[in-house]
Amino acid sequence: MWDPLSWGGRVRQPSPPATWETQISEILERLRNRGWRLTAQRRAVAEVLSASPVHLTADQVHQRAAKRLPEISLATVYNTLHELARMGEVREVALDGRACRYDPNALVAHDHLVCRSCGTIRDIPKRDASPEPTKEESDGFEVSSVEVVYRGLCRRCRLRQRRSA
Amino acid sequence: MWDPLSWGGRVRQPSPPATWETQISEILERLRNRGWRLTAQRRAVAEVLSASPVHLTADQVHQRAAKRLPEISLATVYNTLHELARMGEVREVALDGRACRYDPNALVAHDHLVCRSCGTIRDIPKRDASPEPTKEESDGFEVSSVEVVYRGLCRRCRLRQRRSA
DNA sequence: GTAACTGCAAATCTTTTGCAGGCAG
């Protein structure tokens, strides 16, 4: 699959928000307070994840982290991502049959845009009329969260498709 | 993982609706008219899929089909499921990191209930206030479909959890 | 110092693919 994240073309990586370093150190401090042992590998994973405008797969996180920390192993990336998820700092997002992606925006409720072609996932704010959880749905099912998934084509894949048509 | 579908306990498999055989033969006829070659394996896959109240994984379809047709291979099940999906007779549903499931109800728009514990997926009718596709969402993304995912615990997993607590 | 963490490699699970033979139309 063509990887939009390793693309080096005209659209610049947006530079991190002014608060980026602050956000990262807040996260790391919060985790340290919860008894998390801070290592270079964990810092790298947290930083890579927070710096991306779209949600990365474990493999993408590994590749990017390895640029700074060449010995980091994929297993460690997985371990770290799972712990971050368990602690509520990131959300695991699997909305198609492909590799799971990790969403660093775990605090504010939001929905997702999923590109059918390249698999990229991007956050989108909840709309006013979004459905809400109900205590009991059909057949004794207890709903605890509701998410809306918008599927379609990202701009880049639309352009690529038009070009090849 | 504990498989709620091979469970043989108190809750009877609901018997197929009165129209079940009719539905199956309608599907098969529709496919034959589109030039689909009808084989025992394909019939078995279509029947197994249509007979289940919840959506099965490829492996579950294979296990059930093998009861009637012991030599059927998993690769053939995959092939058949993909073709049914390509022809619009079933929908591939992958809403968590686990194996993809196949939804025979492709004609009527609906949403999904997903059990966080056992991974079971069940259809649920769309609510009145469901969000609708928009031509353009943020950043040039073109939305073509919207699905709502309700996550929680199915009745059986709720009971199991309470029992072990 | 020690429990927690890491890297490596092997195992697991799901899905795909290549190819020789089989069968529906």
Place this chain on the structure above:
DNA sequence: CTGCCTGCAAAAGATTTGCAGTTAC
């Protein structure tokens, strides 16, 4: 007949696990 289907087995991609060595606290 002939081209589409099938089974088998191997490959591929994603994730998990076991274990010996390392390191943050």
